[in-house]
Amino acid sequence: MAKGASISGFPEWLPSERVVEQRVIDTLRNVFELNGFIGIETRAVEQGSSLLKKGETSKEIYLLSRLQEVGHESDTPIEDRLGLHFDLTVPLSRYVVEHSGDLAFPFKRWQIQKVWRGERPQEGRFREFVQADIDVIGNGDLPDHYEVELPLVMVSALERLREFGLPKATVHANNRKLSEGFYRGLGLTDIEGVLREIDKLDKIGADEVAKLLVEGCGADEAQARACLELAELTAADGKELSDKFDALCAKHDIASDSDAYVLARQGLDTLAMIVDEAARIRPGSVIADLKIARGLDYYTGSVYETFLDGAAALGSICSGGRYDNLASQGNKKYPGVGLSIGLSRLVSYMLHTAGAHANRVSPASVLVAVWNEADRSASNLIANQLRSRGIAADVAPTAAKLGKQIKYADKLGIPYVWFPADASEEGAQDEVKNIITGDQRPADAQSWEPDTVYAQQTVTVEA
Amino acid sequence: MAKGASISGFPEWLPSERVVEQRVIDTLRNVFELNGFIGIETRAVEQGSSLLKKGETSKEIYLLSRLQEVGHESDTPIEDRLGLHFDLTVPLSRYVVEHSGDLAFPFKRWQIQKVWRGERPQEGRFREFVQADIDVIGNGDLPDHYEVELPLVMVSALERLREFGLPKATVHANNRKLSEGFYRGLGLTDIEGVLREIDKLDKIGADEVAKLLVEGCGADEAQARACLELAELTAADGKELSDKFDALCAKHDIASDSDAYVLARQGLDTLAMIVDEAARIRPGSVIADLKIARGLDYYTGSVYETFLDGAAALGSICSGGRYDNLASQGNKKYPGVGLSIGLSRLVSYMLHTAGAHANRVSPASVLVAVWNEADRSASNLIANQLRSRGIAADVAPTAAKLGKQIKYADKLGIPYVWFPADASEEGAQDEVKNIITGDQRPADAQSWEPDTVYAQQTVTVEA
Structure with missing residues (x-):
């Protein structure tokens, strides 16, 4: 394939940056579920008629056409074409009406998904980004108290994100x-x-x-x-x-x-x-x-x-409100209240302004060395023993010189390198080396544990 | 908004079904990371020129157009238009070439994302679905041993999915x-x-x-x-x-x-x-x-x-291979080997054939009752105490009759209902009732723990 080129407005994270985004998503999901919100995912597309109905962003929609339809797109009115959703509120309203018989109301849901806005490329704004939403939808009516509870759930979520460098919200x-x-x-x-x-x-x-x-x-x-x-x-x-x-x-x-x-x-x-x-x-x-x-x-x-605090230039990072008329079916109304975090911009701030970064690129704690290709099975066995006990492990890609294998671990941030015992030597024992501290000691794949501080991929913020 | 209508080929799960999909995703991610694969996410769109290059699915692409471009789509050659990716291999190849300077090779990555295929709607096939991929990409060359290791990682992942009703793979x-x-x-x-x-x-x-x-x-x-x-x-x-x-x-x-x-x-x-x-x-x-x-x-x-085993009609649920010529940059080649699970079809099988289902719709273990709206703060406080200890809690939507509040918990599958003490009664204590067993006892929000079997949202398979 020819050299790829980045497309303006469609951000993509490097592996170490993706670790931060993934932790942010995991944290939000955890807070939302602790608060009893139910996770859903809606399809990425909606009917043009739904997308065009409400909201100032209606002019920033991406419409789809199948390759076979190219040149004949105009045969179908925009209302009947499919378009990518530009937020998660319009899809939620449609989902609630479509599945109302299967939902318990008030329906509290969280949803973390990509959305797309067909903005002009030159503006330098995101055209694809992740939103993290919570909403509660009532059947007929919806008590006021959710109008204070939902922003407070978001506040507690944003509070948790301070460990990734976010200022007070x-x-x-x-x-x-x-x-x-x-x-x-x-x-x-x-x-x-x-x-x-x-x-x-x-x-x-x-x-x-x-x-x-x-x-x-x-x-x-x-x-x-x-x-x-x-x-x-x-x-x-x-x-x-x-x-x-x-x-x-x-x-x-x-x-x-x-x-x-x-x-x-x-x-x-x-x-x-x-x-x-x-x-x-x-x-x-x-x-x-x-x-x-x-x-x-x-x-x-x-x-x-x-x-x-101190990031006025970012603008609002979490917005929303109460909407009583977005979803209805015949006489029945489904009023809702919800807030949405613009997650991609937040992650961008954490990475580029707050200095959040992963302690390592690889999820593995251990790289098992390979002395020669004929012994790869022995190294695989050690790695599998570690994995079966929940310790993420990688195996050296080639039986290169040991220095090269250690360099591979170092490049991925893997803290431990495991040296399988020499099978030809009686009583020889495996050893494991912490390549950050230099500490090396005998180890048994059935019982060894990494030091707590090196056990997990974590995100820290530069001082 | 008008009544929504489902769109053929774009499946959407109900909340209880989504629990199964989410667990499957969590499980795969866990297995992939235990094996040292690095998680990335690529943008949903690629240039038409990339999408059209390879593969039989090239005729099943969704192209995008901004709303303002409607009627003028043909002004832009298809190669220069944006389209939704139809798999995760073509985007990976582009990502690797684009970011080769920032990656350590061999680059082992996992990726779980939606893909889209612009098939004819009447075929009843998925046009939007989730794929779960692992690949390893070499810089220049790639050792053969990955051609056995990668299918084995998938086998161990599929083995873990047997708890959700999947037969032996x-x-x-x-x-x-x-x-x-x-x-x-x-x-x-x-x-x-x-x-x-x-x-x-x-x-x-x-x-x-x-x-x-x-x-x-x-x-x-x-x-x-x-x-x-x-x-x-x-x-x-x-x-x-x-x-x-x-x-x-x-x-x-x-x-x-x-x-x-x-x-x-x-x-x-x-x-x-x-x-x-x-x-x-x-x-x-x-x-x-x-x-x-x-x-x-x-x-x-x-x-x-x-x-x-016993599900031949499903066809292949995890496919892939070695590709030596998909990614290149000048003289440099990036050979790869990878496999892809068609996750949506798998989840569909688990739900509709194997009988996998969530033990409850809500992630909450506890619903805190509300005696009257004036006392809602007290119920919120209890819920927050539970949440701060990692126990997911919801609060009754209204101070309805107790039977109605219990019915709400029951509908969501929440096993415990918490009764706050009557503040006007000296020495009164909170009580918590397991509405499945009927067991009711005094409890303190600072120390109470749910029984293990009721603590978590889980997925089980019908006998």
């Missing part, structure tokens, strides 16, 4: 109803439009957003500035949130008995519950931050973004 | 050089053609194959029958193989000093080594079976297929 929460009520109270009607522009605040700044609100969302200058004031509001507890919000409503003449205020208050009460309950369980892990808007338009209540 | 090995030498000795020249037709033997029978050999591969009736005689040859050890083969050569006047015989003998020696060495380590696990041809044309030496 803080969830910033808002509620769509709070924003909508306030905007309506100001007299605005293009709620989705306002949310979409507010979502750009961190990227383009307040003045640009104000301009967009005036130009595209029917706001006058005062209304635009009021929206921005709301977006500046943050609070660490429900009382502070409530006081600041009411002061803002008073300033902008939003009457506390208006429909708009009532809607906003509904959102505010949920948000206050979330920050207060989170503070009880994990102080400082969740704050109210009213600029959080989430571009995707399927959210209907709580919305979350998560930021890492 | 036997690897059937052949060697392309042996077949080619014999065919050339007969006077045939369209070697790839003959191999392709012989590969159909199990499906269409000897008479049909003979007809195809005559009609399409330039064979006369006698040559065709000789090819079929070779295909009938099986042997459990090298001596038997050698004797039978030489008898066949004598019968068909293939001189033992001809170039053709020398080539065949080269393949025979490797094959004899494989069955003899395998017999020493795992008697009965590998046999020589000269009808094994493997349609894919990138194999150059050993080829393997694996069959399960």
Whole structure:
């Protein structure tokens, strides 16, 4: 095959980097399962009609065509073609409706899978990446308490990832109803439009957003500035949130008995519950931050973004919210709440910024040396004895000079090299050498154990 | 979202079925890593030029197009378009060439990932499925001993899968050089053609194959029958193989000093080594079976297929071979040998034929009951205490009647329900009930442990 070439936006890890990604995945799975989430995997493709329905990413879909169909793709309407999923929420909604009879509700699920976005290559963004999601889906209704529990599960998961170099994470929460009520109270009607522009605040700044609100969302200058004031509001507890919000409503003449205020208050009460309950369980892990808007338009209540201390440039690394209308079947609704970690970006940060790295490339603790090819069976036997006791072992690729065999172990980071006894020598014993410490001693494949510190492939962070 | 619909060829497991698949994946990963294989993951897409180069599946590729490109797909030649990989060998070859400077050779890698084949939907075959592969790739050369070690790693992996209901597996090995030498000795020249037709033997029978050999591969009736005689040859050890083969050569006047015989003998020696060495380590696990041809044309030496006792209809569940020319860069060659398990079909067999099933849907061992919503924090605290000690716990979704909460646990298969103490009652203690045995006793979330048999989500096989 000709020399391969990397494809922009499709990251691939080297073996030692993959160790870090795999540990991150294992850790997340462990936390999700400890919390009673059920693992599923959905097919990589969905019908175009499903993919096109919701969300701003609908323009970044990869559609599929069979080789035989090339040139005739247009014969099939896009809605009937297959496309790669761009997130794990749309597939979950479809899965829940399709299998509702076989699921127990509320259905708590975790899912770690690749997703694809057909972005323009030149942007340097990932077009293939791994997401790690948790969601809970109700049948008909879904209690509010999941809106605080799910971000807290993610916080505990991200806390566990600090051993791989991740800084402390803080969830910033808002509620769509709070924003909508306030905007309506100001007299605005293009709620989705306002949310979409507010979502750009961190990227383009307040003045640009104000301009967009005036130009595209029917706001006058005062209304635009009021929206921005709301977006500046943050609070660490429900009382502070409530006081600041009411002061803002008073300033902008939003009457506390208006429909708009009532809607906003509904959102505010949920948000206050979330920050207060989170503070009880994990102080400082969740704050109210009213600029959080989430571009995707399927959210209907709580919305979350998560930021890492000292890594603002990364943006939100774990986002989500409550969506009451994504899945339905006839009269039946399946409201949900969930969050998604952008895992590939996180691993990239760990590797390239935090200095996380595997202690060795190979999972093997031991390389069994081979004195000559005729004796390879003896070395294989030793390796199999070690493996049967759970000790990962490799066998030297060739009966090269011993120095070359040790160099192979060293290159793979394998800490021990095993020297089989010379079969021609009476009473000769196997020996094992730790090539890191130089320590060498007699050993029996039926009972020897590696020192704990050298037993496992691990990930450490540079000091 | 509208009601979802399953898409033919894209299987999806229910949560309890996914438990089985996940355990199978975990088990394979464990075996592969015990044997010193390094885990990698490659991107799902390759350049069309890579995908089209080799292999009979080249006509079953899914090509991608961005939504914005719809209608203009033909502007880009297929070679420059992206397509989903149809196996894990072609991506490995590309990965090795691309990253050769960062890898230690021989490079032993495992890889478990989805692959896609753009087959016609009506065939009822999987178009998306999981493959589990091991390969070893050399830099320049690759010792023969891997041609026996790799099938044996797969045999030990398949042996471990017997706990999920898999019957005993036997690897059937052949060697392309042996077949080619014999065919050339007969006077045939369209070697790839003959191999392709012989590969159909199990499906269409000897008479049909003979007809195809005559009609399409330039064979006369006698040559065709000789090819079929070779295909009938099986042997459990090298001596038997050698004797039978030489008898066949004598019968068909293939001189033992001809170039053709020398080539065949080269393949025979490797094959004899494989069955003899395998017999020493795992008697009965590998046999020589000269009808094994493997349609894919990138194999150059050993080829393997694996069959399960009493499950002939499944066909080969683990196939592969040696390929010396798949990856190269300038003058440098990267010969490889590897095998691939068709994991999705295997899991399907375990679930639907062998009766493998999870003991419970939820990973949680415990459901903590909630007496009323105001006390939910107390239940969350108990669950978190259990989780911090590695015990997976869920909390009741609502403070419904106790019977309803127990029913929820039962539906998810959660064996224990935890009753928090009544906070208003002095000295009251938590209690935990095993809802399978009915046993109920006082418990402390800081120290309680589930009985071993109920502690973990496991997979069992129906008697």
